[in-house]
Amino acid sequence: MLEVKDLQAAVAKKPILKGLSLSVKAGEVHAIMGPNGSGKSTLAQVLAGHPSYEVTGGTVTYEGKDLLAMSPEDRAKDGIFLAFQYPVEIPGVSNSYFLRAGYNEIRRHRGEPEVDVMDFNKLLKEKSKVLHIDESLLNRPVNEGFSGGEKKRNEIFQLAVLEPKLAILDETDSGLDIDALRAVSDGVNRLRSKDRAFIVVTHYQRLLNYIVPDFVHVLSAGRIVKSGGKELALELEKRGYDWVKAPEAAEAR
Amino acid sequence: MTTATAGTVATGGCWPAHLEAFEKSAAFRRVPWALDLRKTGLASFRESGFPTPSDEEWLYTSVEPITSNAFRQSLAPNVDGLVANHAARFTFGLKGGPRLVLVDGFFSRELSSFEGLPEGVIAGSLAEAMESHSDLVEPRLGRLARPGSTSFVSLNTALFQDGAFLYVPPGRVVDAPILVLHLSHASYVASHPRHLFVLGEGAQASVVEAWASPSCDLYFTNAVTEADVARGAALRSARIEAESGNAFQIASTQVRVAEGGFYQSDVAVTGAEFFRHDLGVRLEGERAEARLFGLSVASGRQHVDHHTVIDHSKPNCPSREYYKAILTGRSRVVFNGKVFVRQDAQKTDAKQTNKNLLLSEDARVDTKPQLEIFADDVKCTHGATVGQLDEDMVYYCRTRGLSPEVARGILTYAFARDALQHFAIPAVREHIDQSLYQRLLDAGRFA
Numbered sequence: 283m284l285e286v287k288d289l290q291a292a293v294a295k296k297p298i299l300k301g302l303s304l305s306v307k308a309g310e311v312h313a314i315m316g317p318n319g320s321g322k323s324t325l326a327q328v329l330a331g332h333p334s335y336e337v338t339g340g341t342v343t344y345e346g347k348d349l350l351a352m353s354p355e356d357r358a359k360d361g362i363f364l365a366f367q368y369p370v371e372i373p374g375v376s377n378s379y380f381l382r383a384g385y386n387e388i389r390r391h392r393g394e395p396e397v398d399v400m401d402f403n404k405l406l407k408e409k410s411k412v413l414h415i416d417e418s419l420l421n422r423p424v425n426e427g428f429s430g431g432e433k434k435r436n437e438i439f440q441l442a443v444l445e446p447k448l449a450i451l452d453e454t455d456s457g458l459d460i461d462a463l464r465a466v467s468d469g470v471n472r473l474r475s476k477d478r479a480f481i482v483v484t485h486y487q488r489l490l491n492y493i494v495p496d497f498v499h500v501l502s503a504g505r506i507v508k509s510g511g512k513e514l515a516l517e518l519e520k521r522g523y524d525w526v527k528a529p530e531a532a533e534a535r
Numbered sequence: 536m537t538t539a540t541a542g543t544v545a546t547g548g549c550w551p552a553h554l555e556a557f558e559k560s561a562a563f564r565r566v567p568w569a570l571d572l573r574k575t576g577l578a579s580f581r582e583s584g585f586p587t588p589s590d591e592e593w594l595y596t597s598v599e600p601i602t603s604n605a606f607r608q609s610l611a612p613n614v615d616g617l618v619a620n621h622a623a624r625f626t627f628g629l630k631g632g633p634r635l636v637l638v639d640g641f642f643s644r645e646l647s648s649f650e651g652l653p654e655g656v657i658a659g660s661l662a663e664a665m666e667s668h669s670d671l672v673e674p675r676l677g678r679l680a681r682p683g684s685t686s687f688v689s690l691n692t693a694l695f696q697d698g699a700f701l702y703v704p705p706g707r708v709v710d711a712p713i714l715v716l717h718l719s720h721a722s723y724v725a726s727h728p729r730h731l732f733v734l735g736e737g738a739q740a741s742v743v744e745a746w747a748s749p750s751c752d753l754y755f756t757n758a759v760t761e762a763d764v765a766r767g768a769a770l771r772s773a774r775i776e777a778e779s780g781n782a783f784q785i786a787s788t789q790v791r792v793a794e795g796g797f798y799q800s801d802v803a804v805t806g807a808e809f810f811r812h813d814l815g816v817r818l819e820g821e822r823a824e825a826r827l828f829g830l831s832v833a834s835g836r837q838h839v840d841h842h843t844v845i846d847h848s849k850p851n852c853p854s855r856e857y858y859k860a861i862l863t864g865r866s867r868v869v870f871n872g873k874v875f876v877r878q879d880a881q882k883t884d885a886k887q888t889n890k891n892l893l894l895s896e897d898a899r900v901d902t903k904p905q906l907e908i909f910a911d912d913v914k915c916t917h918g919a920t921v922g923q924l925d926e927d928m929v930y931y932c933r934t935r936g937l938s939p940e941v942a943r944g945i946l947t948y949a950f951a952r953d954a955l956q957h958f959a960i961p962a963v964r965e966h967i968d969q970s971l972y973q974r975l976l977d978a979g980r981f982a
């Protein structure tokens with residue numbers, strides 16, 4: 283589904299990703315862990331198409347297409363979804379309107395008929411129950427004044443509504459209380475299917491007890507320095523990152 | 536070498552001729568009590584001439600289009616089938632209800648409707664009311680918008696021929712908003728409509744002044760509105776500028792609010808090539824309240840200039856002012872908001888905000904909030920911003936499948952709604968909301 287080869291990317295002329303390779307097949311869940319500043323969010327944003335991140339080398343193929351040549355909206359319409367580490371507030375635009383606009387764009391792209399307000403609101407209601415989202419959040423402006431945890435839940439809510447093929451979750455677990463963590467994980471697990479893949483960026487092994495990954499990768503100084511199964515997360519929890527860190531990251535300390 | 540340029544005299548172009556001709560006409564002296572007022576207007580204008588670029592109040596707005604074009608004085612309305620058709624079509628969300636229609640500055644009884652006006656309410660032509668209701672008109676006309684206060688008010692005072700008149704007796708409440716619809720339909724015509732709205736003690740009314748063009752004629756309107764809001768009365772007014780791209784308008788609205796009275800002004804500008812509005816509100820009694828909202832959407836080469844003055848002269852008066860503008864193309868928007876708090880106006884609570892969204896590098900905003908406070912126990916704030924759309928927001932929308940055009944449309948619409956939500960007359964608010972939505976989103980792109 284997704285083939286990342288020797289990816290190099292820079293922000294503000296500063297190289298962040300320095301030759302990253304990753305292969306994700308439909309149905310898989312990949313966890314990405316790694317120290318602060320190692321480039322996890324950068325990877326997520328490059329995959330989503332953030333215009334400030336400059337790709338300086340390597341390739342990314344998504345379902346056989348050159349992902350890097352696609353606009354962010356075309357990636358979204360083709361099934362890529364990023365749950366932001368820091369979701370953006372949009373004052374004056376209601377959550378439900380915002381989601382319906384995106385939902386209908388995606389449907390149009392797939393050649394499906396648009397959904398009207400009534401039907402869409404029904405859908406929102408159902409999804410909000412599953413994810414234990416307070417319905418009042420639906421009519422509030424997108425993320426504006428939401429608590430940290432509410433913003434994260436709202437990202438997963440959007441994910442549940444838009445039903446992407448490849449979902450990238452950037453530290454969705456940070457800032458969630460225990461119940462919310464469970465609700466969010468349940469939501470994600472419900473969406474797991476043989477056609478859908480997840481890339482889950484997290485600092486905490488705990489999330490991986492709920493969303494059990496097929497692979498765990500450690501990102502350090504812009505490269506994947508170690509990959510393994512779910513037991514790698516447990517080992518990292520015990521031993522920290524020093525033993526796997528890239529040499530240049532260790533020197534920089 | 537010296538070059539002689541035509542039309543650079545202060546009262547340049549066609550104007551001295553208009554004044555001279557009108558001074559000799561029967562209309563000038565038809566109402567004896569108004570003769571002195573007109574003469575004062577004439578003398579004041581002849582003395583001041585048009586504002587020059589060095590005039591403090593006209594720093595960012597040139598009156599050159601008005602002085603350089605050869606306009607004809609509007610002497611009779613051009614009411615034809617097209618106008619009649621448009622008079623019925625331009626409803627601005629107000630279906631049925633009372634409507635006063637003016638064509639080229641003249642009141643048209645045949646196109647107007649007095650449906651839904653309670654007994655005792657007088658609504659119609661100002662020219663007629665000057666004769667039939669001089670007891671109501673004479674003590675007020677020219678007292679709020681005084682000749683000599685600005686060049687254009689002087690000019691209007693000298694040359695006006697008709698306009699709308701509204702009187703709501705004490706205690707009367709007019710539920711249905713009254714539409715005052717202006718249609719201009721004559722090429723190169725200058726008209727000077729003059730309105731007077733009088734609300735007796737405890738009276739209530741909503742008035743929508745809407746300006747539209749049935750065709751694309753080039754014309755100039757120099758409008759003056761005076762509104763007298765007595766004790767405990769409430770006037771909710773809206774001004775909708777939706778004229779064609781060949782319309783030039785300069786307007787002055789001067790309002791007095793007595794003790795415990797309430798005045799709200801909602802100004803929405805989407806049309807006209809050139810629009811300047813001077814809005815002055817005097818809070819003359821305790822607990823009088825003013826709320827001023829503005830939303831301008833300027834594109835192409837439009838020029839929109841808002842000059843507002845809120846004058847607090849008595850204690851315990853709240854005022855709110857919130858003006859927003861969206862600019863594309865090479866458009867230009869000026870905001871100058873003065874708030875005076877006189878020595879007696881203790882416990883004044885005044886808040887003024889001006890926010891501008893620049894969607895093009897060639898557009899330009901000049902904003903100048905001005906607070907002048909002479910009392911010591913007051914709460915006054917003001918702020919102005921000029922910004923662009925937040926690119927993080929645009930990107931976030933794009934990651935959810937929206938094109939950059941739609942994303943910008945949604946964000947721009949949200950910016951506008953933030954001002955629009957305060958508009959007082961629901962039908963007008965919804966009408967503007969819908970037309971904005973269509974312009975910004977259904978069209979897919981804002982141009």
Ligand SMILES: Nc1ncnc2c1ncn2[C@@H]1O[C@H](COP(=O)(O)OP(=O)(O)OP(=O)(O)O)[C@@H](O)[C@H]1O
Pocket residue numbers: 293294296298316317318319320321322323324325367
């Ligand atoms: N706009 C920017 N300008 C300059 N440097 C940036 C910018 N954005 C990110 N960086 C730098 O890029 C590096 C990688 O950042 P990134 O956000 O990808 O890290 P991360 O692995 O997600 O960290 P965390 O675990 O703290 O979320 C950091 O050193 C960061 O400071």
Ligand SMILES: [Mg+2]
Pocket residue numbers: 322323324367452453
């Ligand atoms: Mg991060």
